[in-house]
Amino acid sequence: MEELKESVKSGYLTEKFKLFHLKDSQPREYMYHYHDFHKLIWFISGDVEYHIEGKSYKMEPYDILLVNQGEIHKPFVDFSTIYERYVFYISRGFLEEHSEAGSDLNQCFQTAHEEQGNIIRLSAKESRALFETVKLLEGVEKEQVYAEMYSRILFLKLLIELNKCCLNNPDVYHKTARYDKKIVEMIHYINENLSKDLSIEALSSRFFISKYHMMRKFKEETGYSMHQYVLEKRILAARNLISAGCPATTASVECGFKDYSTFSRAYKKLLGQIPSDAYL
Structure with missing residues (x-):
């Protein structure tokens, strides 16, 4: 964390x-x-x-x-x-x-x-x-x-x-950007599949790249560790769902959190408020 x-x-x-x-x-x-x-x-x-x-x-x-x-x-x-x-x-x-x-x-x-x-x-x-x-x-x-x-x-x-x-x-x-095609494909996949298994092992297997090379390249290209990136994207997506009226518990599950207390702690650490504040 x-x-x-x-x-x-x-x-x-x-x-x-x-x-x-x-x-x-x-x-x-x-x-x-x-x-x-x-x-x-x-x-x-x-x-x-x-x-x-x-x-x-x-x-x-x-x-x-x-x-x-x-x-x-x-x-x-x-x-x-x-x-x-x-x-x-x-x-x-x-x-x-x-x-x-x-x-x-x-x-x-x-x-x-x-x-x-x-x-x-x-x-x-x-x-x-x-x-x-x-x-x-x-x-x-x-x-x-x-x-x-x-x-x-x-x-x-x-x-x-x-x-x-x-x-x-x-x-x-x-579309003249320089980028690592594999990393950009991975970023796109993560953002489209926040509810799925996005562990290092799962992503390494899906994209046919070694875990340590993948983690190093991801950090190099984005400035974020993979864990940090996935966690923040899940929290931001959940915040958007909650703001739109979705119950916080449902939003946490739809954005890939298996445990609500873990979600709530991470949400407060990142955004400085508890999930229910997004309703306001």
Whole structure:
């Protein structure tokens, strides 16, 4: 259980969405982390390689990086140049609230997850048009009349136009990541089969790889031990089920925990609350 200390839930979102314009020039160490919300990064400049769930992306200016809620990620930055980007924290509830039948604002994030392509590269014309909206959002002063409404309208415009670009041209999802195919297949299997036996022995047998080589490569590619990764993914999935109204005992079983007390202790250690708090 001590392995839980190696990972971190990063950032808090008390609003429906939030925009940050960040410029880092001083060396700092980023940890592997995840969020309880979606994150959109509009990359401006720097020498950055972004790691997401075992895949590594070399960022190019004006790339859009989509990180789904719960996806484990970390940037590797060469601070010889300034690392500049716009970062949006986005509540999934906000996307659901403003989506309609046939017009799902979560579609670009869902496609990025399903296609395992987290980078969007738009044409110069499309990128300029969308970036104008980003700059307008940045310029909204919180104290001005109708600021909150205007920000919401601008952000919805940005999301609608981004999703339209992705629907009209699926090739905007750039699958240029470097990755170990076996490890990425394993990550996908784990996330799709949380209720099944995901022990080291079971995974080693399924993927025809020695236990020690598998554990070493998994840690190397993801920053997580296999035990830690499986445990956290199970807890986060259970939290989502409980939040949706599923009884905590049922959620723990559906996410692969054989003993509720073990689940409850691990849940509290990772999330800082007991499972029943997710109903609130």
